[in-house]
Amino acid sequence: MASPDHSLSWSGFKEGVLPCVFCDDTLKDPKKLPCLHRVCRACLNAKIEGQKGDVIRCPKCSFQISIPTNGIDGFETDLLAQSVGKLNEIHLNFNKKKKQERCSVGCGRRSLPVYCFKCEGYLCDKCNKSHHQKVKAFESHQSALLTLSDFSLGDGTVQRIFSHIAPKCKYHPAKTASKCCDNCNNEVVCDECATESHGRHAIQQISDTVKRSKKDLNNLLSPMKEGIADVQSKRSNIDDTKGAVDNKIKKTSGNLQTSHKNELSKITTVENLVGKRCEERILNLKNDLKVEIKSLENSRDEEIKKVTEKYEKLINEKKEKAATTEEKLKTILKREKQKFEEIRSTFNATHESLVNDLSVTGTQKRAKLLEMQDHFDQIVVRHEHLIAVLSSTLATDNDWIIINGIAGISSAAKDLVQDINKSFPSLASLAEFPPYKLEEVSPRCDESVWKEVEDPFTTKEDIITADTENGKETTEL
Numbered sequence: 001m002a003s004p005d006h007s008l009s010w011s012g013f014k015e016g017v018l019p020c021v022f023c024d025d026t027l028k029d030p031k032k033l034p035c036l037h038r039v040c041r042a043c044l045n046a047k048i049e050g051q052k053g054d055v056i057r058c059p060k061c062s063f064q065i066s067i068p069t070n071g072i073d074g075f076e077t078d079l080l081a082q083s084v085g086k087l088n089e090i091h092l093n094f095n096k097k098k099k100q101e102r103c104s105v106g107c108g109r110r111s112l113p114v115y116c117f118k119c120e121g122y123l124c125d126k127c128n129k130s131h132h133q134k135v136k137a138f139e140s141h142q143s144a145l146l147t148l149s150d151f152s153l154g155d156g157t158v159q160r161i162f163s164h165i166a167p168k169c170k171y172h173p174a175k176t177a178s179k180c181c182d183n184c185n186n187e188v189v190c191d192e193c194a195t196e197s198h199g200r201h202a203i204q205q206i207s208d209t210v211k212r213s214k215k216d217l218n219n220l221l222s223p224m225k226e227g228i229a230d231v232q233s234k235r236s237n238i239d240d241t242k243g244a245v246d247n248k249i250k251k252t253s254g255n256l257q258t259s260h261k262n263e264l265s266k267i268t269t270v271e272n273l274v275g276k277r278c279e280e281r282i283l284n285l286k287n288d289l290k291v292e293i294k295s296l297e298n299s300r301d302e303e304i305k306k307v308t309e310k311y312e313k314l315i316n317e318k319k320e321k322a323a324t325t326e327e328k329l330k331t332i333l334k335r336e337k338q339k340f341e342e343i344r345s346t347f348n349a350t351h352e353s354l355v356n357d358l359s360v361t362g363t364q365k366r367a368k369l370l371e372m373q374d375h376f377d378q379i380v381v382r383h384e385h386l387i388a389v390l391s392s393t394l395a396t397d398n399d400w401i402i403i404n405g406i407a408g409i410s411s412a413a414k415d416l417v418q419d420i421n422k423s424f425p426s427l428a429s430l431a432e433f434p435p436y437k438l439e440e441v442s443p444r445c446d447e448s449v450w451k452e453v454e455d456p457f458t459t460k461e462d463i464i465t466a467d468t469e470n471g472k473e474t475t476e477l
Contacts, residue, residue: 010152016392018084018085022043027081030082035385037058045071048071078405079400079404080392080393093112094115094147094151103122104120104123107124107127113128116144117165118140143163143166150164167398168400171197179194179206180203180206181198184198186403188403188404207399210403214406217413224416224420230420231380234372237427238369242366245430245431249358249433255437256358263347270444271337278329278333281329282326282329289457293318300312324456325454325455328453332449332450332452336449347438350438350439354438372424375419375424386416393409
């Protein structure tokens with residue numbers, strides 16, 4: 001358990017207690033949030049009234065707080081902050097050169113070096129000596145007297161200041177409360193309440209309840225200490241994991257881009273080869289046609305004029321066959337280009353899908369890492385504040401202050417332990433990615449497609465003979 005800091009000065013102690021987390025000004029009518037941060041009643045009420053839902057967030061640690069059904073009255077009054085506020089007011093009045101208050105005994109003096117918590121008023125030095133030191137009825141007030149020097153002495157200042165504050169009964173403010181009711185959440189009560197309204201309840205001395213509560217709280221703080229160390233370790237590793245995720249995404253994206261570029265280059269190369277082969281076939285076809293025509297023309301000139309018309313017919317047939325063959329070749333080329341376009345389209349779609357999936361996965365991992373980072377940051381802030389509140393509460397060494405604060409501290413510690421144990425994916429799993437790889441398309445130039453088209457000039461040379469006996473001419477192809 002955190003140990004009280006007996007070396008704390010009054011100014012250092014109050015600075016850690018008095019600021020409101022909403023307005024950052026000195027607390028007025030302090031309320032305590034479940035996360036132990038302190039807030040002015042008016043600030044908290046304004047926040048509740050301006051909230052649409054039934055949950056608010058602490059502006060300091062982002063802890064989610066459910067608004068009680070009875071609103072502002074459902075939040076506990078912070079007794080420590082309330083006491084510090086009163087003590088600070090007394091300290092400021094001690095230091096004022098022009099005091100408005102007069103001696104509470106009635107002498108009218110304004111030089112007031114003493115405050116009595118039992119009388120709840122300031123006293124001049126003369127009345128203090130004549131009443132509190134000489135009148136027997138005021139002997140018990142000696143321990144309740146506070147002076148300016150109490151605020152400025154060395155070690156033990158905070159303890160000494162709070163030692164003057166006697167526990168008061170909530171229902172009988174004039175009476176000292178020295179007992180706690182186990183049945184009523186350790187409510188501090190006076191002897192009258194203990195025997196009447198709490199007559200059938202389990203009543204303990206404040207000091208005994210404080211000892212037991214400290215022990216219970218220590219049982220909570222031990223696992224919390226181990227948990228917070230693990231949280232701080234994970235938090236320090238999140239930045240490295242985020243960097244690893246970003247590097248992995250960058251590297252994978254680069255590999256995909258390179259693969260995409262290389263495969264597209266292969267597709268284009270083979271596509272160009274197919275086009276070149278087709279163009280070569282067409283060119284060869286045209287050249288062969290010229291040769292065939294030339295051959296037929298030569299033969300025609302050598303033959304007799306009577307077969308000239310038949311040769312012209314053969315020439316035209318050759319032209320028609322060549323044209324038909326060229327159309328077939330162009331049709332095949334168009335089909336092959338369509339095939340490569342489909343390959344390219346499918347390949348591009350696959351690449352786009354992989355890139356999109358990588359982007360979505362990376363976004364999800366970054367979001368989860370940011371969620372973990374925010375969660376761990378909140379835990380660290382809440383833990384630091386819990387330890388600070390516990391230390392300042394124990395520093396008062398006042399059982400009344402401690403017993404009123406320790407229940408809230410225990411509740412906040414339980415909430416913190418629960419959030420420390422919240423399950424998250426491991427950082428190693430968040431740094432891992434599935435394999436993103438483009439399969440090679442391996443396009444090739446299929447020579448067999450050209451076999452679908454026969455060469456129109458592979459038949460043997462036309463032979464024309466004349467059948468003079470029958471007066472007919474026969475043409476063999």
